[in-house]
Amino acid sequence: MVLADIGYGALWVTLAAALWAAVASVVGVRGRRPELVASARNALLATAVLSTISSVLLLVLLFRHEFVVRYVYEHVSTYLKPEYILAAFWAGQEGSQLLWLWMLALFTGVLVLRRPTWDAHLRPYAMGVLALTQAFFALLLIVLTNPFEVLPLVPVEGVSLNPLLQNFWMVIHPPIIFAAYALWTIPFAYAFAALVTGQLDATWLRGVRRWTLAAWASLGVGILVGAWWAYLELGWGGYWGWDPVENSSLIPWLVATALVHSAIIQERRDMFRAWNVFLAALTFVLTIFATFVTRSGLIQSVHAFAQSPIGYYYLAYMLLILAATVGLMIARREELQGEGQLGDLLSREFVFLLTNLLFLGTAGAVLLGTLWPTFTEAVRGVASSLGPENYNRFMGPLGLLLVLLVGICPLVDWRRIDAEKLLRNLWVQALVAVVTAVLLILLGIRELWAVISFSVTAFVAATIIIQMGVGIRARMRSAGENVLVAAGRAVRNNRRRYGGQLIHFSILLIVAGITGSQAYQAEVQVALAAGESVEVEGYTLTYTDYAYRQVEEAGNKIRNQAVLDVYRGGRKVATVRPERNLHSNVDGAVTEVALRSNLREDLYVVLASLEPDGLAAFQVLVNRMVVWLWIGGVVLIIGTLVAAWPGQTRGRRA
Numbered sequence: 001m002v003l004a005d006i007g008y009g010a011l012w013v014t015l016a017a018a019l020w021a022a023v024a025s026v027v028g029v030r031g032r033r034p035e036l037v038a039s040a041r042n043a044l045l046a047t048a049v050l051s052t053i054s055s056v057l058l059l060v061l062l063f064r065h066e067f068v069v070r071y072v073y074e075h076v077s078t079y080l081k082p083e084y085i086l087a088a089f090w091a092g093q094e095g096s097q098l099l100w101l102w103m104l105a106l107f108t109g110v111l112v113l114r115r116p117t118w119d120a121h122l123r124p125y126a127m128g129v130l131a132l133t134q135a136f137f138a139l140l141l142i143v144l145t146n147p148f149e150v151l152p153l154v155p156v157e158g159v160s161l162n163p164l165l166q167n168f169w170m171v172i173h174p175p176i177i178f179a180a181y182a183l184w185t186i187p188f189a190y191a192f193a194a195l196v197t198g199q200l201d202a203t204w205l206r207g208v209r210r211w212t213l214a215a216w217a218s219l220g221v222g223i224l225v226g227a228w229w230a231y232l233e234l235g236w237g238g239y240w241g242w243d244p245v246e247n248s249s250l251i252p253w254l255v256a257t258a259l260v261h262s263a264i265i266q267e268r269r270d271m272f273r274a275w276n277v278f279l280a281a282l283t284f285v286l287t288i289f290a291t292f293v294t295r296s297g298l299i300q301s302v303h304a305f306a307q308s309p310i311g312y313y314y315l316a317y318m319l320l321i322l323a324a325t326v327g328l329m330i331a332r333r334e335e336l337q338g339e340g341q342l343g344d345l346l347s348r349e350f351v352f353l354l355t356n357l358l359f360l361g362t363a364g365a366v367l368l369g370t371l372w373p374t375f376t377e378a379v380r381g382v383a384s385s386l387g388p389e390n391y392n393r394f395m396g397p398l399g400l401l402l403v404l405l406v407g408i409c410p411l412v413d414w415r416r417i418d419a420e421k422l423l424r425n426l427w428v429q430a431l432v433a434v435v436t437a438v439l440l441i442l443l444g445i446r447e448l449w450a451v452i453s454f455s456v457t458a459f460v461a462a463t464i465i466i467q468m469g470v471g472i473r474a475r476m477r478s479a480g481e482n483v484l485v486a487a488g489r490a491v492r493n494n495r496r497r498y499g500g501q502l503i504h505f506s507i508l509l510i511v512a513g514i515t516g517s518q519a520y521q522a523e524v525q526v527a528l529a530a531g532e533s534v535e536v537e538g539y540t541l542t543y544t545d546y547a548y549r550q551v552e553e554a555g556n557k558i559r560n561q562a563v564l565d566v567y568r569g570g571r572k573v574a575t576v577r578p579e580r581n582l583h584s585n586v587d588g589a590v591t592e593v594a595l596r597s598n599l600r601e602d603l604y605v606v607l608a609s610l611e612p613d614g615l616a617a618f619q620v621l622v623n624r625m626v627v628w629l630w631i632g633g634v635v636l637i638i639g640t641l642v643a644a645w646p647g648q649t650r651g652r653r654a
Contacts (some may be wrong), residue, residue: 004069004148006059012147014050014101015138018042021131029124038126041112044127047134048109051102055089057174058098058147064087067155071095071147075158079553084166090174091165093310094147099175100291101137103182108134111186118207125193126186132184137318142367144310160556163583169229176222177249181287183215184256185204188284191277195328200335202267205276210644215261217640219253224510224633235591235606237523237621239629242391247370248293251363255279258359265352266338267415274329274336275356281325291317293370346422348412355405362398362447366391392518396449400456403511406504407460410467428466433459450519451626457508457515464501464508471497491642501645508640509632511517523621530614537622538565539603541576546614558582560589560610564616566596566603578607578618602626 028036058071062085067073075088075095090099110131119126141147164170187208194204205212226246231239240246261277288486294316319580329336369386376384411425436458439449471494475486491498526534528543545563552559559581566574576594583590594605601624608617 001066001068003057003061003066003148007054007061008051008142008146008148010057011138011141011146014047014054014105015135015142016362017046017050017206018131018135018138021047022128022135022419024129025131027123029121029203033265037127040124040127040131044105044108044112044131044134047131048105049626051105051134051138055098055102056146058095059086059089059301062080062086064112066156068151069147069159070149070238073151073158075159075161077158077558079554080158080160081166083168083171084161087162087165087171087174088346090178091161091170092147094141095179096174096291096294097137097141097145097149099178100182101141103175104130104134104137104185107182107186108590112567116207118203119190119238121199122190122193122204122207123198125196126129126189128613129192130185132190139309140313142627143597144313158335160583160585163557163581167233169227169232173222173225173229173462176218176225177290180218182221183211183218184252184287187215187259187280192325193278194582195277195325197334198332198335199272200277200332202270204261211557212260212263212643213640215252217636218255218257219242219249219638221633223249223253224629224636232593232595233591235602236591237521237606237619237623239517239626242369242386242388243248244370245290245294247366248286248290248385251367252283252290252368254359254363254366255286258281258356258363258420258431259283261352261359262356265349267532269349270338270388271349272353272356274333278325279356279360285321286313289322299451343474346412347645348409351405351409351412354574355365355402355409356403358405362395362402365394365398390414400453401509403460404456406507407463410463423549429459429462432462445519447519450515452513453515456603457512461508464505468498468501495642495645499639499641499645500643502639503636504639506632509628510634513625513632514630515629516628520624521621523619524619525608525619527617529616534618534620536603536620537601538568539620539622540616541565541605541617541620542567543618546610546616548610548612548614556584560607562607562610562616564594564605564618571608574603576591576603576605578605580610597627599627 019039023040023044024036025040028034028038028040061069063070063082065072065076065078071092072095075091076085077201080088088095090096104117108127111130112127123618130520187239190204194200196303223246226249230241230246256279259276262276265271266273266276292311300623312545369391373385376382407429408426410424413421413547428521433455437455440454445451469568471486471490472483475481475490476483479486479489522537524534524536526532530543530546533540533542543562544565547559547561550559550561551557559579561577561579562577564576565572566576574596576596578594579592580589581592591606594607596603604623606619610616
């Protein structure tokens with residue numbers, strides 16, 4: 001087929017251009033031949049165009065239902081909705097690999113089109129790293145995961161998309177995640193370039209700060225969107241089950257969070273040079289690991305939708321990156337020694353270091369839990385997985401300690417501790433935490449860890465509010481401005497500071513949502529005939545109607561639906577329609593959850609079964625405060641935009 005041949009051919013040319021860019025950039029800078037560096041730049045622009053051609057052609061094939069192409073046959077059908085045809089692009093291994101390459105090539109293209117002055121010596125080596133990464137993915141697509149493979153015969157109909165992926169949030173979740181993975185290549189490329197050149201001061205960190213923040217925020221938002229999808233689609237009443245695929249995205253985010261914080265120390269105190277270079281490399285390696293978990297099939301997951309021997313190539317690439325990075329770090333060990341010195345045990349530098357160690361330790365613990373079934377199967381022949389309770393046992397205390405440090409760090413001085421000043425700065429926050437704990441107990445909340453979590457959250461929130469208020473109040477006094485004008489100008493003049501505080505506040509909202517949802521879930525399982533009702537936490541659900549084995553989508557979907565009216569305080573507040581459907585392309589039933597959400601709680605209804613006479617079994621849950629997770633995600637985006645938004649130009653960045 002012509003379009004498939006063109007798409008596949010474009011991948012070959014992409015590989016050639018990426019390899020040439022890698023060679024030309026390094027040879028050019030080493031041999032002082034700027035024309036070769038310029039040629040490498042043009043080659044990278046070419047890879048952006050070529051990968052776009054391949055991606056657009058795959059989309060055309062999907063939307064035209066060209067079932068002669070194996071990938072199209074396996075992921076779409078004539079009855080699939082257009083938005084889900086779009087999602088089919090990245091639903092399979094071949095498409096997700098192409099998405100990885102496409103986004104990396106586009107981001108690289110944006111990078112090389114800009115001409116900052118700060119990275120003149122770093123850029124050619126960074127271009128080489130970016131080019132080699134593109135070449136790696138292009139090679140995998142050509143050799144192992146060709147999305148343009150043609151079948152010998154043309155099928156009449158396609159298999160269609162997995163019903164679990166036929167959800168709006170799965171239309172946007174994978175692109176956000178893969179955008180984050182691709183973005184992380186840029187900080188790593190500059191960290192590696194800094195190692196090669198020996199320019200290991202904070203220049204490279206400042207230069208890629210916005211790329212780093214964008215990558216970090218994209219990964220965090222992608223994780224939350226994935227949690228929302230799991231909450232809606234999997235039908236078990238939760239949003240996070242410590243599944244390997246969930247973990248694989250969380251692990252690099254934790255390490256990246258450590259990098260975001262330690263970068264501040266290097267910029268201000270010239271410390272943690274080696275630490276930051278290693279964290280940049282480790283974060284990138286862990287994004288490759290996340291792709292490996294999702295797409296290799298070597299680690300079982302309810303979120304993994306493909307299996308392939310490609311995992312061994314990922315492992316080899318990860319080991320190569322780590323070996324090269326560690327080798328260069330050893331060679332540059334003298335240049336990696338910064339001028340800054342670690343202060344007292346309660347200095348701000350030490351608190352940052354402790355925070356970083358906790359982030360890295362937490363990531364390591366989650367990684368060990370994720371790989372534990374693989375280890376046990378290799379040793380004993382039987383896989384032994386860790387349940388959510390095992391993760392919660394250590395993640396709860398570690399998470400709260402990290403949150404507490406967020407509230408303490410701004411109150412601690414650089415270099416040395418002033419105990420009297422620290423206590424003076426802490427008393428308001430401590431009082432807020434104590435009052436919060438007392439109020440919770442008076443309200444009847446007895447779960448100790450929930451009281452502690454909410455109190456810690458209140459402590460840190462008080463710190464953030466006080467810190468923001470100090471700056472705004474100072475401006476009101478000095479400039480005579482009202483509170484709104486002073487707040488706006490304070491943020492505009494110090495976007496990094498106030499954006500960071502908004503980000504920290506978003507984390508508090510997420511922590512509050514996690515605490516509330518885990519501590520106060522109510523559940524009822526009940527069988528009802530039409531006309532019967534059930535009481536759950538102040539709600540009355542009346543089963544009014546049903547649709548049994550309704551045939552849809554050209555006979556490929558059988559819908560089972562129940563209709564329930566929801567009453568609270570004698571007043572009807574909603575009508576919910578949970579479903580349990582059968583699809584021709586998957587075994588077993590697929591649930592469609594009915595959800596009614598407000599700021600206080602979610603009413604979550606699952607149709608467990610439906611009989612021909614209308615007798616239905618329901619799982620009804622009331623989940624407290626879940627919505628605050630998603631609100632926290634929105635605030636996270638806002639905070640990142642504020643922190644990364646360009647201010648008055650002081651020199652162009654990458």
